[in-house]
Amino acid sequence: MSDRHLVAGPYAHGGASVSRTMGLVMLALIPATLFGLWQFGWPAIFLFTVTIAAAVAAEAISLRIAGKPIRPFLTDGSALLTGWLLALTLPPWAPWWIGLVGSLIAIVVAKQIFGGIGQNLFNPAMVARVALLISFPLEMTTFVTPTPLFSSVAPDFPAGLDITFGTVESQVRFDAVTSASVLGHVRSELGQGLSLPQSLPADYSALRGVIGTVPGSLGETSALLILLGGLFLLYMRVITWHIPVAMLSAIALPAGLMHLLDPGQFTDPILHLVSGATLLGAFFIATDLVTSPLSARGQLLFGAGCGLLVFAIRTWSGYPEGVAFAVMLMNACTPLIDHWVRPRIYGRDRKGVPLEPGDDAERPGRLD
Amino acid sequence: MKLFKIRGGIHPEDRKLLSAEEPITDLPLPPLLHIPLQQHIGAPATPAVRRGRQVAKGQLLAHNQGQLSAPVHAPTSGRIVGIGSFPAHHASGLNVRTISLQPDGEDRWSDAIEGVADPFALTPEEIAARVSAAGIVGMGGATFPSAVKLNLRQRYRLHTLVINGAECEPYLTCDDRLMREQAAAVIDGIQIMAYALGVSAVLIGIENNKPDAQRAMEQAARPYARIRVVHLPTRYPMGSEKHLVQTLIGRETPARGLTADVGVVVHNPATAFAVHEALRYGRPLVSRVMTITGGAIRRPGNVRVPLGTPLQYLIDHCGGFRVEPARLISGGPMMGQPLPSTRVPAVKGSNGLLALSADESKRGEAKPCIRCTNCVRACPCGLLPLEMAARARTGDLEGVADLGLMDCIGCGSCAYVCPSHIPLVQYFNYAKGELAARGRTRQKQIETKRLAEQRAQRMEAIQRAKREAMAQRKRAAA
Numbered sequence: 001m002s003d004r005h006l007v008a009g010p011y012a013h014g015g016a017s018v019s020r021t022m023g024l025v026m027l028a029l030i031p032a033t034l035f036g037l038w039q040f041g042w043p044a045i046f047l048f049t050v051t052i053a054a055a056v057a058a059e060a061i062s063l064r065i066a067g068k069p070i071r072p073f074l075t076d077g078s079a080l081l082t083g084w085l086l087a088l089t090l091p092p093w094a095p096w097w098i099g100l101v102g103s104l105i106a107i108v109v110a111k112q113i114f115g116g117i118g119q120n121l122f123n124p125a126m127v128a129r130v131a132l133l134i135s136f137p138l139e140m141t142t143f144v145t146p147t148p149l150f151s152s153v154a155p156d157f158p159a160g161l162d163i164t165f166g167t168v169e170s171q172v173r174f175d176a177v178t179s180a181s182v183l184g185h186v187r188s189e190l191g192q193g194l195s196l197p198q199s200l201p202a203d204y205s206a207l208r209g210v211i212g213t214v215p216g217s218l219g220e221t222s223a224l225l226i227l228l229g230g231l232f233l234l235y236m237r238v239i240t241w242h243i244p245v246a247m248l249s250a251i252a253l254p255a256g257l258m259h260l261l262d263p264g265q266f267t268d269p270i271l272h273l274v275s276g277a278t279l280l281g282a283f284f285i286a287t288d289l290v291t292s293p294l295s296a297r298g299q300l301l302f303g304a305g306c307g308l309l310v311f312a313i314r315t316w317s318g319y320p321e322g323v324a325f326a327v328m329l330m331n332a333c334t335p336l337i338d339h340w341v342r343p344r345i346y347g348r349d350r351k352g353v354p355l356e357p358g359d360d361a362e363r364p365g366r367l368d
Numbered sequence: 369m370k371l372f373k374i375r376g377g378i379h380p381e382d383r384k385l386l387s388a389e390e391p392i393t394d395l396p397l398p399p400l401l402h403i404p405l406q407q408h409i410g411a412p413a414t415p416a417v418r419r420g421r422q423v424a425k426g427q428l429l430a431h432n433q434g435q436l437s438a439p440v441h442a443p444t445s446g447r448i449v450g451i452g453s454f455p456a457h458h459a460s461g462l463n464v465r466t467i468s469l470q471p472d473g474e475d476r477w478s479d480a481i482e483g484v485a486d487p488f489a490l491t492p493e494e495i496a497a498r499v500s501a502a503g504i505v506g507m508g509g510a511t512f513p514s515a516v517k518l519n520l521r522q523r524y525r526l527h528t529l530v531i532n533g534a535e536c537e538p539y540l541t542c543d544d545r546l547m548r549e550q551a552a553a554v555i556d557g558i559q560i561m562a563y564a565l566g567v568s569a570v571l572i573g574i575e576n577n578k579p580d581a582q583r584a585m586e587q588a589a590r591p592y593a594r595i596r597v598v599h600l601p602t603r604y605p606m607g608s609e610k611h612l613v614q615t616l617i618g619r620e621t622p623a624r625g626l627t628a629d630v631g632v633v634v635h636n637p638a639t640a641f642a643v644h645e646a647l648r649y650g651r652p653l654v655s656r657v658m659t660i661t662g663g664a665i666r667r668p669g670n671v672r673v674p675l676g677t678p679l680q681y682l683i684d685h686c687g688g689f690r691v692e693p694a695r696l697i698s699g700g701p702m703m704g705q706p707l708p709s710t711r712v713p714a715v716k717g718s719n720g721l722l723a724l725s726a727d728e729s730k731r732g733e734a735k736p737c738i739r740c741t742n743c744v745r746a747c748p749c750g751l752l753p754l755e756m757a758a759r760a761r762t763g764d765l766e767g768v769a770d771l772g773l774m775d776c777i778g779c780g781s782c783a784y785v786c787p788s789h790i791p792l793v794q795y796f797n798y799a800k801g802e803l804a805a806r807g808r809t810r811q812k813q814i815e816t817k818r819l820a821e822q823r824a825q826r827m828e829a830i831q832r833a834k835r836e837a838m839a840q841r842k843r844a845a846a
Contacts, residue, residue: 007706007731007791007794008791008793008794008797009697009701009702009703009704009705009706009780009783009793010701010702010703010780010783010784010793011695011697011701011702011704011722011724011728011729011731012380012381012538012701012702012728012729012784013730013731013732013783013784013786013789014378014380014784014785016742016785016786016787017732017787017788017789018735018738018787018788020787021738021740021787072733072735073735076735078738116736117735117736117738118736118737118738118739118788119736240741240745289738289739289740289741290738290739292739294739294741294744294752294754294755295744295752338755342752343375343744343747343750343751343752344750345623345749345750345751345772345775346375346610346611346620346623346748346749346750346775347610347620347621347622347623347624347625347749347775348622348623348772348775352772354622354623354624354625355620355621355622355623356622357622357625357629357630
């Protein structure tokens with residue numbers, strides 16, 4: 001009761017908490033995650049575990065060094081979520097140290113050095129992903145065709161251990177199943193002067209992209225399940241529609257236009273939407289609370305910027321995928337957007353000038 | 369009727385059922401009343417009685433001091449036992465000038481009290497004068513002298529009187545009960561105010577969580593074509609006067625302006641009831657309905673309380689505490705003020721006394737902001753509470769002001785939805801207080817400078833006059 005006389009109201013609270021918010025996001029990720037773990041088997045499970053454990057451990061150590069209370073910050077779930085999101089964007093059979101290094105970068109460099117939760121300018125998972133991609137291009141672009149758990153093609157437990165924790169040689173033995181992601185495949189084929197229909201993998205269909213039985217990052221393949229999680233977040237009001245809708249439209253509209261103009265050279269919008277990190281990015285990454293703008297209009301701008309950049313990077317850059325770059329570039333714009341785009345204050349116009357009181361005889365107002 | 373949308377807002381658990389079905393009861397006279405001389409916005413009243421004097425109920429105890437002030441009357445008959453300092457009904461617990469009255473138990477009205485047979489035969493100015501003399505102030509809690517608002521027709525073109533029966537604060541049920549039990553009297557007061565304001569329309573806004581009050585008021589208003597009861601969606605802060613007006617007529621009050629700028633004056637149902645009492649029976653404002661509630665109160669209820677009643681007496685009347693209260697609040701849980709003790713008296717603006725148990729008022733440890741924008745979405749004023757709090761924390765008061773601090777109505781919606789439990793309102797109150805203090809200091813400096821300059825000029829003029837006189841004398845001598 002020490003603060004009984006000091007603290008202003010309200011004396012009621014709606015019950016929201018940081019851990020609840022983070023928990024809801026993780027809940028929304030569960031279907032896509034389980035699907036990914038199932039279809040990429042034991043190595044994916046190991047990588048996922050290592051990444052998350054490393055993220056939580058890195059958070060605890062950083063808090064310790066910073067002299068902050070460990071328990072309240074560790075239990076808010078933010079480090080767990082960062083590790084989780086990062087794991088979902090990694091190639092499922094990547095070696096364990098990819099997860100470890102990634103988590104260290106995400107938590108220590110991108111989050112704690114900026115001052116911990118709420119202070120980071122860039123999305124930690126995306127910083128880590130980009131750093132990994134630039135530093136370890138081979139490991140970060142080696143994808144595998146799905147080998148569902150318990151199926152005949154799947155590596156068993158010891159083989160899985162060998163893939164994740166083994167030597168480079170042991171990885172090479174599984175070259176048989178390595179494959180490019182759809183976007184990567186299309187990019188390299190187009191790069192060799194082939195037209196789009198020739199560039200698509202032979203067994204590709206949009207339906208498989210939607211369900212997710214295609215090569216790709218651990219948790220990014222199933223468009224359907226990610227969309228489901230995203231809709232759940234919208235329903236629970238953890239995120240609003242502005243960023244996802246703006247981002248997806250800003251990918252689909254230019255992609256559709258270009259595809260109409262030259263179907264031979266530009267991938268169709270459906271492929272853009274269902275493959276790579278598009279949906280995960282739109283619902284879970286770009287909507288990151290800390291690094292996205294505050295106002296609804298700012299979020300529309302931000303989402304649209306993300307979408308356009310994704311399209312541009314995928315289409316004209318050397319990288320087949322651009323969600324991480326796009327989100328980070330827009331993260332850098334967030335303070336600027338927040339400075340210039342603010343909600344209109346009640347009783348004022350957009351410039352902050354008080355509204356005019358009654359201004360003609362018909363309308364009420366001051367008698368002067 | 370078509371309603372207009374407002375931005376933001378929240379849906380707090382209303383907890384009104386604790387007291388909503390408890391009819392208004394009269395409080396037995398307490399052994400001693402402490403009547404503060406300032407129970408309103410504006411200048412405090414000046415005493416009109418001496419210690420030891422016998423007074424009748426409704427007799428004037430203190431005059432209003434100027435236009436923006438209100439007189440105070442004896443809540444019952446008895447003897448004045450003291451005029452001194454007593455802890456105020458305010459979070460600070462500071463003393464204010466207070467008249468202490470010992471009731472004689474007769475509760476005898478003053479002979480001078482006389483109603484008006486036909487208030488509508490009076491001029492609007494006469495009605496406002498009577499409302500002023502009755503000491504009536506805004507009883508929703510703002511305690512702005514009502515007569516000043518009734519006189520707004522002299523300066524504004526008014527078309528509508530809005531009665532704020534939203535009672536959007538959780539727990540509070542005093543307006544609800546008053547509208548249900550005294551609908552005819554409230555409507556009569558509304559009619560008198562509408563006449564005084566010269567408006568052609570009256571809109572009574574009542575939230576949908578009070579269907580009985582809506583029905584009672586509709587029934588009582590049926591004979592009057594210009595009065596309309598409007599069912600409002602239940603949403604906090606619907607009772608914020610500017611937001612209520614926007615919901616009803618779709619016009620936004622300009623920043624720093626009054627609702628009169630859009631032709632509307634807003635009054636509370638309890639104020640309307642007080643106007644009815646004052647005009648029809650000549651009774652000044654000496655009591656009011658309060659909701660005494662909260663999880664820590666044994667028998668929550670609605671009580672007609674003589675002004676000046678010590679809160680402890682009220683709590684005892686409601687069965688005392690069930691459990692040790694964690695917080696004692698004057699008003700509702702959203703915008704109410706913490707009370708320093710139960711010794712302080714009930715005043716004109718006291719709509720509720722809340723004794724919250726520990727689990728009702730628990731407040732999480734504040735954590736860093738995660739920029740979730742819950743507060744931005746909840747703010748009914750279009751502000752960025754998180755940015756304002758961040759600047760207030762670093763002492764950047766100009767920055768807070770630039771972000772619209774003075775447009776903040778302090779409703780607390782932002783803090784209610786904050787997952788990090790940041791005491792946002794506390795930051796804003798701090799910044800508002802600091803800015804006001806700085807403004808006063810600056811004003812003082814400007815004033816000092818002006819006076820010093822004037823003095824220098826005066827001195828120079830005197831010197832010049834002396835020199836000239838000297839020169840003249842010299843010339844004369846030569």
